[in-house]
Amino acid sequence: MRLLALGLILSLLASFVLAYEIEDQITYPAPSGETSVLRIISTADRPAFEPILTAFQAQNPGLTIHYTITGTSDVMQAIEAERAPFDLVISSAMDLQTKLANDGFAQPYRSAATDALPPWAKWRDQLFAFTMERAVLVLSTSDFPTLPATREGLIATLRNAPSQFRGRVGTYDIARSGFGYLMATQDSRHSDSFWRLAEVMGSLDARLYRSSGDMIRAVASGELALAYNVLGSYAATQISPSGDIRIVELSDHVNVMLRTALIPTWAQNPGSARAMIDFLTTLKTQPSITSASGLPPIDAGALSANPALRPVRLGPGLLVFLDRLKRDTFLRNWHSAVSRE
Amino acid sequence: MTGPVARGSIRRTLFLQLCAIAALLAVAFFFIVRSLAEGAAEQTQDDILAASATAIADSLRAEDGAVTLELPYSALSMLGTINEDRVFYRITVNGETLTGYDDLPLGDSAFATFNYRGDTVRRVQQSRVISTGGSAQQVTIAVAQTRRGMEAISGRITATATAVALAFFGVAAGLSLWAAHTALSPFQRMTQSVTRRGPTDLRPITSAMPQELVPLASAINGFMGRLGASLKRSEDFITEAAHRVRTPLATVRTQAEITHRKLQKPEHKQAIRSMIRAVDESSRSAGQMLDHAMVTLRTDSLDHAQLDLRDLVADTCERLAPTADLKDIRLTQSLPPGPVPYTGDRVLLQSALRNILDNAIKYSPADSTVSVDFAPGTPHRISFTDQGRGFNGTSLSDLTHRFSRGSNVDDIVGSGLGLTIADEVARAHGGALDISENTERTGACVSLLLA
Ligand SMILES: Nc1ncnc2c1ncn2[C@@H]1O[C@H](COP(=O)(O)OP(=O)(O)OP(=O)(O)O)[C@@H](O)[C@H]1O
Numbered sequence: 116m117r118l119l120a121l122g123l124i125l126s127l128l129a130s131f132v133l134a135y136e137i138e139d140q141i142t143y144p145a146p147s148g149e150t151s152v153l154r155i156i157s158t159a160d161r162p163a164f165e166p167i168l169t170a171f172q173a174q175n176p177g178l179t180i181h182y183t184i185t186g187t188s189d190v191m192q193a194i195e196a197e198r199a200p201f202d203l204v205i206s207s208a209m210d211l212q213t214k215l216a217n218d219g220f221a222q223p224y225r226s227a228a229t230d231a232l233p234p235w236a237k238w239r240d241q242l243f244a245f246t247m248e249r250a251v252l253v254l255s256t257s258d259f260p261t262l263p264a265t266r267e268g269l270i271a272t273l274r275n276a277p278s279q280f281r282g283r284v285g286t287y288d289i290a291r292s293g294f295g296y297l298m299a300t301q302d303s304r305h306s307d308s309f310w311r312l313a314e315v316m317g318s319l320d321a322r323l324y325r326s327s328g329d330m331i332r333a334v335a336s337g338e339l340a341l342a343y344n345v346l347g348s349y350a351a352t353q354i355s356p357s358g359d360i361r362i363v364e365l366s367d368h369v370n371v372m373l374r375t376a377l378i379p380t381w382a383q384n385p386g387s388a389r390a391m392i393d394f395l396t397t398l399k400t401q402p403s404i405t406s407a408s409g410l411p412p413i414d415a416g417a418l419s420a421n422p423a424l425r426p427v428r429l430g431p432g433l434l435v436f437l438d439r440l441k442r443d444t445f446l447r448n449w450h451s452a453v454s455r456e
Numbered sequence: 457m458t459g460p461v462a463r464g465s466i467r468r469t470l471f472l473q474l475c476a477i478a479a480l481l482a483v484a485f486f487f488i489v490r491s492l493a494e495g496a497a498e499q500t501q502d503d504i505l506a507a508s509a510t511a512i513a514d515s516l517r518a519e520d521g522a523v524t525l526e527l528p529y530s531a532l533s534m535l536g537t538i539n540e541d542r543v544f545y546r547i548t549v550n551g552e553t554l555t556g557y558d559d560l561p562l563g564d565s566a567f568a569t570f571n572y573r574g575d576t577v578r579r580v581q582q583s584r585v586i587s588t589g590g591s592a593q594q595v596t597i598a599v600a601q602t603r604r605g606m607e608a609i610s611g612r613i614t615a616t617a618t619a620v621a622l623a624f625f626g627v628a629a630g631l632s633l634w635a636a637h638t639a640l641s642p643f644q645r646m647t648q649s650v651t652r653r654g655p656t657d658l659r660p661i662t663s664a665m666p667q668e669l670v671p672l673a674s675a676i677n678g679f680m681g682r683l684g685a686s687l688k689r690s691e692d693f694i695t696e697a698a699h700r701v702r703t704p705l706a707t708v709r710t711q712a713e714i715t716h717r718k719l720q721k722p723e724h725k726q727a728i729r730s731m732i733r734a735v736d737e738s739s740r741s742a743g744q745m746l747d748h749a750m751v752t753l754r755t756d757s758l759d760h761a762q763l764d765l766r767d768l769v770a771d772t773c774e775r776l777a778p779t780a781d782l783k784d785i786r787l788t789q790s791l792p793p794g795p796v797p798y799t800g801d802r803v804l805l806q807s808a809l810r811n812i813l814d815n816a817i818k819y820s821p822a823d824s825t826v827s828v829d830f831a832p833g834t835p836h837r838i839s840f841t842d843q844g845r846g847f848n849g850t851s852l853s854d855l856t857h858r859f860s861r862g863s864n865v866d867d868i869v870g871s872g873l874g875l876t877i878a879d880e881v882a883r884a885h886g887g888a889l890d891i892s893e894n895t896e897r898t899g900a901c902v903s904l905l906l907a
């Protein structure tokens with residue numbers, strides 16, 4: 116009878132845990148005698164994060180790491196709705212991470228490592244950024260003998276040769292991609308040219324994609340002449356610098372997405388989670404790991420070196436674009452510009 | 457003589473009172489600054505929240521018969537510019553949540569503070585009426601923010617206010633000490649000027665002083681005036697009394713001697729002789745009493761004059777030399793070669809020396825020697841040694857009492873005040889009178905010791 120009840124509870128729990136979708140779950144067993152377990156839920160895929168995890172584990176040999184990979188909205192579902200038992204939440208969706216911290220799901224943490232972060236790379240001592248990922252243009256030099264420098268320049272080039280570019284301009288489907296939506300909303304904040312660019316892309320029957328990888332492959336195959344707002348760090352790992360495909364950072368402004376980590380208030384192993392945050396925020400000191408993972412670390416000096424860089428500002432402003440009405444309006448305007456249906 | 461009893465201190469009282477006032481002011485300052493600063497911080501937060509709510513309200517519009525809203529980016533981002541506080545908002549149309557946190561409590565007042573999602577939040581609330589297709593819709597906009605930033609500001613201000621209040625108190629305490637000191641310095645000056653005066657200086661105090669001290673100085677002046685008058689009266693009285701007694705006695709003595717010479721019968725002559733003796737005794741008593749009274753008066757306010765002790769001794773011997781000569785008594789002096797400087801009252805010392813030497817001569821037989829030895833040092837010892845009858849078993853300690861005479865006096869005239877005077881003078885100068893027998897042969901040795 117007691118066993119039956121236990122089984123019932125377990126199956127209930129299982130069904131509960133499985134309410135968010137999991138893309139992949141990898142366990143890295145402790146190299147020497149497990150003493151503790153760190154459960155991470157993350158949106159970063161395995162090739163990007165495995166070098167980091169194994170390096171961290173080398174420092175903490177008694178630590179077993181369960182690494183769960185899922186999408187940004189599933190992270191939200193797991194943490195906000197289900198309070199799933201994770202010790203660390205890593206996501207590229209800055210807006211959703213901000214909302215989690217704002218709504219009280221994150222616990223604060225301060226250390227020498229987090230104090231060393233520039234102020235724009237953390238929020239409330241609860242949200243810590245550890246990568247700087249730029250949104251870039253990917254284009255083929257055969258279509259662009261001279262590379263566009265600004266959005267205005269890009270608009271002019273596209274307008275001047277509509278037949279050449281028709282159907283050959285790609286960007287994120289921002290209704291389906293959180294990163295695409297974040298970059299589009301930030302673009303709309305920074306310049307008016309964003310909406311004109313959307314109009315131009317709409318007039319050229321722009322094609323919409325769900326991932327950076329698809330867009331880069333389409334440019335590589337010649338299918339696309341241009342992909343707008345591609346994740347720069349990812350593009351850099353995919354494109355050989357010798358080919359005729361170029362990664363271009365526009366000089367009017369470059370949105371910089373920050374991948375962030377937070378510790379849920381209910382973390383069972385906050386000690387290891389904090390150690391992991393210290394490890395992540397000081398990645399710049401470990402070039403071998405960053406080159407293996409391809410994730411560009413936080414570099415305060417980069418901002419002064421390139422004034423066009425605009426890291427997305429953590430804070431309540433990000434909540435604005437999560438507002439249901441705001442999102443609906445923005446998507447409606449964007450669709451009417453880009454899709455022209 | 458008993459002096460005044462010190463009970464409490466004006467300086468301490470003044471200092472403590474000023475300190476208490478300073479402490480009170482410092483505490484008041486602390487609370488005022490803190491409440492002002494907290495009020496200002498709260499006002500700032502309220503203003504920003506109200507600006508945010510207004511920005512939201514201004515972007516409300518009617519669309520397709522319904523109220524809709526495009527949340528302005530600045531409405532929430534402005535709340536994130538001054539601090540890292542959590543932000544919540546809620547917009548309702550006719551009580552139905554349009555967007556935002558639908559559990560954020562709404563109330564009647566524009567501003568409210570309450571607990572929400574595990575934190576204290578400040579909430580501002582505004583209402584708008586939007587008309588859509590002819591019907592008016594009641595829209596309520598609420599924006600709330602946690603108060604971590606404000607608490608940090610007020611914490612900083614409290615720390616600063618504490619430091620400033622403490623510093624203020626420290627400076628005020630130092631100044632109080634100084635103020636108490638300067639306020640009392642005229643007292644000190646007056647005390648010094650009164651203490652510095654000589655024993656006979658009873659002039660009124662005339663120096664400039666703060667008006668608060670004038671009554672005290674006038675009182676002292678009045679008192680000194682009365683004291684001076686009273687002293688003068690006593691002196692006058694004693695001189696007058698001695699004169700009044702001695703003059704008629706001298707007349708009586710002269711008349712008695714004349715009568716003595718005329719009388720033939722031995723019993724009559726004897727009667728007159730005892731009468732003359734009584735007259736001598738009375739006259740001597742009057743003189744000694746006058747001296748003693750003078751000594752008593754002067755010892756109360758000793759004159760500290762620079763004098764040469766050797767000179768004083770020699771002078772005394774010289775004055776009494778005629779008396780010694782009358783009895784064929786040799787006065788041998790052994791004095792130090794040079795002057796012996798000493799600080800003391802010349803008149804009193806003279807009186808003491810005279811009385812001791814007078815005794816030595818008076819109680820010695822004719823044709824004997826009185827030796828005066830002055831051994832300077834600490835103390836100076838001035839000894840008068842005679843070859844007279846000595847004290848002859850008389851109790852030595854009683855001889856310095858007033859009117860006490862030894863059993864060895866026979867028919868020698870005296871009042872019993874001579875050694876009393878010498879003893880009092882010695883003690884007034886921090887010395888003593890040493891009375892002993894002559895160690896070599898019968899006779900007395902009386903020494904004046906002066907520190
Ligand atoms: N040199 C001395 N030799 C012997 N007896 C002395 C001598 N000096 C003092 N005395 C004794 O001490 C007593 C006190 O002396 P003191 O000088 O006080 O009194 P006095 O000599 O009797 O009277 P006066 O006051 O007139 O001097 C004397 O009566 C005497 O008995």
Ligand SMILES: [Mg+2]
Pocket residue numbers: 811814815870874875
């Ligand atoms: Mg005598």
